[in-house]
Amino acid sequence: MVATHDPSELDPIVARYPDRRREHLIPLLQEVQDHCGYLSHDAMITVASALGLPVSKVYGVATFYNQFRFEPRGKVHCQVCRGTACHVKGSAHVLDTLERSLGVSAGHTGKDGVYSVEVVACMGACGLAPVVTINDTVHALVTPDGAKRLARVAAKQEAHRDDD
Amino acid sequence: MTTEPAAAGQRRPAAAPDHTLASFVTEVLADPSTHDRPALRRLRRENVTRPTFLIGAGTCGLGAGARDTRDAIYAFLYTHHLEADVVEVGCVGLCSAEPLVDIQLPGRTRLSFGPVRPGDVAELVDAVLWGTVPTDARLLGQHTQPGLIPWDGVPRLADHPFFAAQTRWVLESCGLSDPERLDEYLARGGYRALAKALREHTPEGVCDMVLRAGLRGRGGGGFPTGRKWELARAAEGTQKYLICNADEGDPGAFMDRAVIEGDPHRLVEGMIIAAYAIGATKAYVYIRAEYPLAITRLKKALAQAEAAGILGDDVLGSGVSLHIAIKQGAGAFVCGEETALIHSIMGRRGMPRPRPPFPVTSGLFDKPTVINNVETLANLPTLVGRGPEAFAAVGTEGSAGTKVFALSGDVVRTGLVEVAMGTSVRDIVFTVGGGVPHGKGFKAAQMGGPSGGCIPAQHLDIAVDYASLQEVGAMMGSGGLVVMDEDTCMVDVARFFMDFIQRESCGKCIPCREGTRRMLEILDRITQSRRDETGSDALKRFRRVMYLERLAEVIKETSLCGLGQSAPNPVLSALRWFRDEYEVHVFERRCPAHVCKELLTYTIDPERCRGCGLCAKECPTGAIIGERKKPYTIRVDMCIGCGNCLTACRLDAVQAA
Known part of the structure; x- marks a missing residue:
């Protein structure tokens, strides 16, 4: 994950949308977020100038949608599904346990950058509720303790990878 | 038929070149009699030449560990030097039995097992290959395949209680065929309805058929699809658009995801039929970004259809032109509303606008636009293929x-x-x-x-x-x-929905933006403890509760779009059927289902407590006191009812009542 980036690295992404049309705004923001992990102020300014829009409009659109993040993801990114089925099966508890044990509140990244926790509306795996994804791997039928364990294991693996 | 290499990690060969695929499509769709050709029967796996393993690999299957099971099967085949095909199929629908594995041996009917964990693979596969079927709970049944030898003592899958009461049209091929292959969809009768519509019917004719069949929108509103199409047909303008709404925002629904993951070509076929009927040359699929697997499979299906001449400037040689683009949603529930969805595609905040004008007259880029849900469109191949009378006969x-x-x-x-x-x-x-x-x-x-x-x-x-x-x-x-x-707890469920709605409210109209938040506050008050209440707080709480129903009615009547107009429904419905539960919460300050944490009183059972101190460590207010190895106690005056102690205790000594 790139924490800071220089504006020129977004050039190839921006170059894919040469016709400066408003309808490209959301796809462009999505690609920038895929690349950087989040939308920084600089990135939004780059996008705005690429499409010839005021930065305020870009910011307005970006903050409207749940998908966009404005701080970098942690190395271990936990998404907790809060759909109806997951709620009935106790996902509030799972979220609560993760927040407390990892010391990160939902929608944020910890100060050390290891964990980030995010709430998603529904992942569509309701038959296997409650569902948690950790670094985009879906885990079904999790318990609060299980989720905590999965996050810790993922963090260890990440630390290992950094050592190598 | 392409064969799967029986070693882990190897992928299937790339798709056939374009011209052969296009001529294959033309030949298959030439007339209905091709359906019985041996090549197509093989693609339908009516019989197999070597053992075949089919693994349910939708998002739910993968979440349950389908990839691990698949790798275990690869490993088993590799160590035993066995030649077999391993195919990843979509989801058959029985999520609770994931990961699902089907095994089909040459000459024998197909067997379904689930859940199959990696550890079960060796024993299970070994037994089946030796001709015995383990008759434990994992055995779901065998498929009905005429001409093949059935397994003795194995129930038919069609008699399984989960499947017996179903009428599977939209989900017909989900879990049976490889969703990433166009030829398998063709072999199962795919795109025949489209060919029939293009050859035998005018656009008006198709529209009329849908109207006669009585198909209504499956996305929520239930507006007659044929009627919507007629309005768009009648609208002035040369450029018209079709949008497939795959922004399945309802938390708790996943049929659109499963259809796209399990049978993407069915949606593509439905979209082409719809576009032909309304005269659209450009179509969009607005799909949630939270469904990465569905997006990948749909992209693949679109590319295949384009390469085969099913999509593009000349659909199946009929002169009809259609291009389909995918637009990824960015996570906003309100974008399920038609005008909000259109704004989102145009790169704006997904906020609805007052109607009329309706999208059918002035929608995307101010052009006539029809928006249909995934399931509605996926019904079209069946509707056109079987005819409107057969369709209307069911239901x-x-x-x-x-x-x-x-x-x-x-x-x-x-x-x-x-x-x-x-x-x-x-x-x-x-x-x-x-x-x-x-x-x-x-x-x-x-x-x-x-x-x-x-x-x-x-x-x-x-x-x-x-x-x-x-x-x-x-x-x-x-x-x-x-x-x-x-x-x-029904109050808690109503609170959950209200919390969801007030977060997802776009903020444009006041009844929805402010009203839903006030409703949530009232529900919060009902489910919170009164420990912090002072002065006239209790009186205020009662007054608010009295306003709850009236507020709900006002929001219903005055909100701008469907989201606001239907937002109070969960609360009203819960009030209608479970009023007594609300009353217990309000008057007696307790939650009969023991869900609303703050209304519970926590105590520690001295018989069970061993004095480990875990609960005291987790207590945010220091309300739990005691010394190690002796039973702890909770100070009621300091307890805020967070319930942390309940989760922390491993001996069930903390009790909530």
């Missing part, structure tokens, strides 16, 4: 055809269920779903998500069709059906 008057429900929550068998309209909710929950697990009592079934309501036990025999559901204050919605057992 009830006013609600023709089938409906897919996403059955989840406190029910034995969860998953995707497709039943004829008019089936009772009881049949879905108890026959197909197998009832409530752990011997608990049934309390309610929530239908229609944040816009719907719940069906209490006394109305379980109600038929699922648009009109009947509305009578009891629920709605079809997109088809989420969450079963709740006696341990569910």
